[in-house]
Amino acid sequence: MSKIHHAAEPDSPLVKKLQLALVIGFSMFALSIIGWVARLIYNSWVWQDVFSASIAISLIAVPIFLFLLSLFNYVFWGITLGREEEKK
Amino acid sequence: MARTDWRKEDDAVLMKPIFETTKNYYILVAVLVTLVLWGLISYIVQFNSGLGVTGMNFPVSWAFYIINFVFFIGISHAGTLISAILRLSQAEWRRPVTRIAEVITVAVLGIGGMNILIDLGRPDRILNMFLYGRYQSPLLWDATSITAYLTASSVYLYIPMIPDMAILRDNCDGGWRKVLYGTLALGWIGTERQHHVLERALAMMAVLVVPVAVSVHTVVSFVFSMTVQPMWHSTIFGPYFVVGAIFSGTAMLLIVMAVLRKVLKLEDYLQPIHFNYLGLIMLVMTILWFYFTGAEYLTAFYGNEPDEMRVFMSKWGGPYSPYFWAMVISCFFIPLPILAINRFRTIKGTVIASVFICIGMWLERFIIIIPTLANPRLHQYEHGHYAPSIIEIGIMVGCFALFALVYVLFSKLFPMVSITEVREGRDDTENIVLERLRRYTPGKGRLD
Amino acid sequence: MPRWGMVIDLDKCTACQACVVACQEENNVPFIEHEEFRKSRAISWMHMLSETHGEFPNAETQFLPRPCLQCDNPPCIKVCPVRATYINDEGIVGQVYGRCIGCRFCVAGCPYTAKYFNWYPYYEWQPESSKRRTNPDVSVRPKGVVEKCTFCHHRLMKLKDKAALEGRSVREGEFTTACSDVCPSKAITFGDLDNPESKAAQLTASPRAFTLLKDLGTKPKVVFLTERK
Numbered sequence: 001m002s003k004i005h006h007a008a009e010p011d012s013p014l015v016k017k018l019q020l021a022l023v024i025g026f027s028m029f030a031l032s033i034i035g036w037v038a039r040l041i042y043n044s045w046v047w048q049d050v051f052s053a054s055i056a057i058s059l060i061a062v063p064i065f066l067f068l069l070s071l072f073n074y075v076f077w078g079i080t081l082g083r084e085e086e087k088k
Numbered sequence: 089m090a091r092t093d094w095r096k097e098d099d100a101v102l103m104k105p106i107f108e109t110t111k112n113y114y115i116l117v118a119v120l121v122t123l124v125l126w127g128l129i130s131y132i133v134q135f136n137s138g139l140g141v142t143g144m145n146f147p148v149s150w151a152f153y154i155i156n157f158v159f160f161i162g163i164s165h166a167g168t169l170i171s172a173i174l175r176l177s178q179a180e181w182r183r184p185v186t187r188i189a190e191v192i193t194v195a196v197l198g199i200g201g202m203n204i205l206i207d208l209g210r211p212d213r214i215l216n217m218f219l220y221g222r223y224q225s226p227l228l229w230d231a232t233s234i235t236a237y238l239t240a241s242s243v244y245l246y247i248p249m250i251p252d253m254a255i256l257r258d259n260c261d262g263g264w265r266k267v268l269y270g271t272l273a274l275g276w277i278g279t280e281r282q283h284h285v286l287e288r289a290l291a292m293m294a295v296l297v298v299p300v301a302v303s304v305h306t307v308v309s310f311v312f313s314m315t316v317q318p319m320w321h322s323t324i325f326g327p328y329f330v331v332g333a334i335f336s337g338t339a340m341l342l343i344v345m346a347v348l349r350k351v352l353k354l355e356d357y358l359q360p361i362h363f364n365y366l367g368l369i370m371l372v373m374t375i376l377w378f379y380f381t382g383a384e385y386l387t388a389f390y391g392n393e394p395d396e397m398r399v400f401m402s403k404w405g406g407p408y409s410p411y412f413w414a415m416v417i418s419c420f421f422i423p424l425p426i427l428a429i430n431r432f433r434t435i436k437g438t439v440i441a442s443v444f445i446c447i448g449m450w451l452e453r454f455i456i457i458i459p460t461l462a463n464p465r466l467h468q469y470e471h472g473h474y475a476p477s478i479i480e481i482g483i484m485v486g487c488f489a490l491f492a493l494v495y496v497l498f499s500k501l502f503p504m505v506s507i508t509e510v511r512e513g514r515d516d517t518e519n520i521v522l523e524r525l526r527r528y529t530p531g532k533g534r535l536d
Numbered sequence: 537m538p539r540w541g542m543v544i545d546l547d548k549c550t551a552c553q554a555c556v557v558a559c560q561e562e563n564n565v566p567f568i569e570h571e572e573f574r575k576s577r578a579i580s581w582m583h584m585l586s587e588t589h590g591e592f593p594n595a596e597t598q599f600l601p602r603p604c605l606q607c608d609n610p611p612c613i614k615v616c617p618v619r620a621t622y623i624n625d626e627g628i629v630g631q632v633y634g635r636c637i638g639c640r641f642c643v644a645g646c647p648y649t650a651k652y653f654n655w656y657p658y659y660e661w662q663p664e665s666s667k668r669r670t671n672p673d674v675s676v677r678p679k680g681v682v683e684k685c686t687f688c689h690h691r692l693m694k695l696k697d698k699a700a701l702e703g704r705s706v707r708e709g710e711f712t713t714a715c716s717d718v719c720p721s722k723a724i725t726f727g728d729l730d731n732p733e734s735k736a737a738q739l740t741a742s743p744r745a746f747t748l749l750k751d752l753g754t755k756p757k758v759v760f761l762t763e764r765k
Contacts, residue, residue, distance in 0.1 A: 010275075011270050011275050012266075012267075012270065014267060015266075015267055015270040015271050018267065018271040019271050019274055019275070022271065022272075029239070030239070033235060033239075036218055037232065039219070040221050040222075040223060040228070041223075043220065043221075043222075044222065044223060047619070049222060049224070049619065050222070050223065050224040053222075053223040053224045054223040056223075057223045057228070057229060057232060058223075060303075061232045061233075061236060064236050064240070064296070064300060065236065065239070067296060068236075068239055068240060068243055068296075071243065071289055071292060071293065072243055074285065074289060075247055075250075075274075075285060075286065075289045076274060078281070078282070078284075078285030078286075078289075079250065079274040079275060079276055079282050079285055079286070080274050080275045082279055082281035082282040082285060083275050083276075083277050083279055083282065137656065138654070138655055138656040138657060138679040138680060139638070139653075139655050139679075139680065140572070140575075140577070140655035140656035140679075142655075143575075144655070145575050145576040145577050145655070146576055146577055146578070146579075146643075146649070146652060146653070147643075147649050148576075149640045149643045149644060149653055150640060150644055204639075207639070207640075208637050208638050208639055208680070209636070209637065209638015209639070209640065209653065209654070209679070209680025209681060209682075210636065210637045210638040210678075210680040210681060211637075213618075213635075213636075213637045213638075214637060216618040216620075216635055216637050217617050217618055217637060220618045220619055220635065221617055221618060222616065222617060222618065222619050224614055224615075225614070225615050225616055225617040225641065226615060226641075227615070227617040227639060227641055228617050231617075311641070314614075314615065315611060315615065315644060315645040316611055316645070316647050316752050316754075317644070317645070317647065461644060464647075464649040465647045465648070465649075465749060466585060466602070466647075466648055466649060466748065466749075467587075468585035468586060468587040468600060469585065469649060472576065473576070
């Protein structure tokens with residue numbers, strides 16, 4: 001497997017903070033989309049306005065965003081924490 | 089200081105646009121910014137005065153902005169769909185093409201969504217859609233699905249960029265570049281575990297992105313097919329739009345590839361074979377497009393329903409016939425011979441075909457939207473008419489210029505061809521492909 | 537609950553368009569200036585459709601006054617993303633100008649083309665003489681929102697308030713629309729279609745009764761009576 005070997009120079013504190021901001025920012029975004037969908041479901045329940053459509057759409061949309069949220073975090077933490085193994 | 093000198097690296101030409109800026113670059117950016125400003129000023133005029141500054145009227149209440157919305161969202165199928173499908177089918181020739189395609193997707197999805205906002209009578213009330221939205225409305229399905237696709241495409245664009253960011257991080261001299269690439273590289277150094285995480289994530293994303301992409305243009309088509317208007321209320325719209333999207337998306341991808349090849353001197357990476365293969369995909373798509381169009385119009389004609397026939401005749405021989413026939417010629421009759429005949433399926437040939445296809449597909453959106461609105465069911469109305477105003481043209485030019493500008497800026501910061509994927513193709517995949525061939529060659533299959 | 541509907545007798549209609557003018561005055565429908573009218577942007581909640589058959593000297597023109605058909609199964613409310621257009625318990629399809637984001641999906645979705653959009657702030661562009669005649673009971677529309685005939689719903693609201701103050705319910709025949717009031721040949725009859733004693737409900741049983749675009753299943757509450765031969 002092709003490996004790109006870089007000498008292990010750790011990231012500066014600023015870079016680390018920005019990386020954390022990236023993952024938190026994305027997670028907030030994904031969670032707020034899910035929150036939005038939930039709000040629309042709530043609205044349609046309160047107003048009795050085609051509740052079934054809201055449930056149907058959310059059954060597709062929410063898992064997608066949950067998946068993206070988990071995957072992004074998986075990639076982020078997997079890569080940032082995965083550099084330690086080289087030293088073993 | 090930089091760890092390595094990028095000029096000495098194998099794929100230095102891919103990093104050249106990032107580290108070196110020519111005078112032409114500044115001129116190009118200046119021109120594009122001017123065009124974008126034209127669009128912006130047009131929009132400000134519209135925002136202040138009202139949508140009356142456009143050519144829209146009663147009953148043609150949807151026009152250029154919705155056409156451009158559908159067109160741009162259609163183009164988005166280029167990137168991620170092609171990139172994901174090629175990755176899933178393990179087609180090795182995709183390597184230099186994937187990032188170009190993925191950037192197209194992310195850029196046009198944003199611009200497509202922007203066109204909807206531009207079309208609103210009260211964009212200041214857009215929060216109403218978030219607070220009081222109703223999921224019975226296809227517009228909400230659009231909003232959700234496009235957001236999902238944009239998010240998924242951005243993630244799908246970003247993940248393979250991580251190793252490239254590491255290369256750039258190690259090749260740059262510090263300052264804001266080091267911070268930018270360092271942040272985006274997430275501390276990548278190429279360990280076994282990091283590779284494993286990346287590959288797994290990419291495989292999962294490639295699978296997810298395909299149904300999301302298909303759903304996006306299907307729900308865009310539902311905006312039309314869920315009404316009861318003549319020649320809109322057709323069950324074929326979902327698949328028709330998806331096929332049209334892949335079709336126009338591939339054409340746009342080809343044009344962008346040809347431009348980048350010339351401007352960034354990527355002749356070694358984007359070779360005639362890439363254009364040949366994409367040309368073959370477009371050949372299949374043009375035949376499919378013709379089949380769907382034929383089915384749609386033949387059904388309308390044979391059914392002879394009066395309201396539908398009025399719309400049909402206005403396209404076939406009426407006021408919209410020049411656009412209708414231009415569409416058919418541009419989408420099928422010109423590309424078919426170019427793409428079908430091997431001798432013509434060169435870089436130049438496929439680019440010519442692609443330009444016609446893009447124009448033809450834009451016309452297709454025009455032909456779908458305007459004639460139906462111009463021929464209301466209550467035939468006692470006079471036939472509607474529409475002509476774009478300078479504001480709509482300005483905004484459309486601004487949108488295309490914005491697309492080009494996003495691309496140009498992206499190419500200044502990030503490599504347009506994935507360095508990692510190309511290297512992987514060069515170093516590793518020979519054995520992988522050979523192994524694959526050995527596995528399914530019958531008999532004692534030896535391939536030496 | 538009453539279900540408000542309208543019966544328009546095409547035999548009695550002379551196409552004088554008094555209903556159009558009355559509607560304009562009652563509902564503050566903006567007076568569209570010539571340039572905008574030429575661009576095909578006139579707003580006409582009650583609209584007189586005309587269709588000419590044959591050639592001179594045997595030409596015959598038929599007229600059809602078309603308000604919002606106030607469907608019981610409205611295609612416009614299904615597609616509204618923000619619930620700016622909705623149907624209430626009494627069957628009136630309403631329009632909330634404050635919520636409308638101007639996407640014009642309902643305009644594109646209405647098969648009767650009964651919805652209108654304010655391409656400019658038409659109310660503000662009206663001559664002073666028009667503005668002085670503004671009906672204070674009806675909101676004026678800003679630019680960028682959709683509007684349509686509401687069966688003079690504001691009159692019903694006022695009547696309900698009045699009736700509540702007097703401790704009674706709204707009487708049959710009390711609630712009328714501007715167009716039905718003013719029609720000189722009494723071609724327009726407005727009433728509760730669910731009340732067998734109302735004239736409108738009785739007229740819907742006429743053998744001459746028909747609805748527009750019946751096959752679409754929109755169930756419009758405006759019923760037309762054909763011309764007698």
